Amino acid sequence: MASKAQGSSSMKVLVVEDNTVQWMVLLQKLRNYQCEITLAVNGKEAVDLFLEGKKFDIIFCDKDMPIMTGPEAVVKIRAMGETDVKIVGMSADDDAMEVFISAGADIFVPKPIKVQDLESVIKEVVNKKKNTMV
Numbered sequence: 001m002a003s004k005a006q007g008s009s010s011m012k013v014l015v016v017e018d019n020t021v022q023w024m025v026l027l028q029k030l031r032n033y034q035c036e037i038t039l040a041v042n043g044k045e046a047v048d049l050f051l052e053g054k055k056f057d058i059i060f061c062d063k064d065m066p067i068m069t070g071p072e073a074v075v076k077i078r079a080m081g082e083t084d085v086k087i088v089g090m091s092a093d094d095d096a097m098e099v100f101i102s103a104g105a106d107i108f109v110p111k112p113i114k115v116q117d118l119e120s121v122i123k124e125v126v127n128k129k130k131n132t133m134v
Helices: 020-031 043-051 070-079 096-103 115-133
Strands: 003-005 012-016 036-040 058-062 086-091 107-110
Touching: 012 020, 012 043, 020 036, 020 115, 036 043, 043 058, 043 070, 058 070, 058 115, 070 086, 070 096, 086 096, 086 115, 096 107, 107 115
Parallel strands: 012 036, 012 058, 058 086, 086 107
Antiparallel strands: 003 036
């Protein structure tokens, strides 16, 4: 079941992660950026959110999850025409970068995710939003 943590920013972030410890760590790091955060515990939940018409600025997506993997979800989300959302693949697996990029992810960051990687992605999306609003 998808859940939401509110922030005061207009930045909408989807975290797709089945490991409670991993998503809690990422959630804690994201809270520093005042994002509106939605959690999906598998790829199918992420795809369903898009089918319901939800929009996100960034997706942080794990690779190995039950029901539907991260790369499978990325393929489906991109097939829906969702090209504006920044998709970040995350995994501790050595082969995950190639799998995510070929599925349609924009970038890959290894786990555990570093604060500077997170900050870099968020700043890039914030700057892109500012430039498209002008």
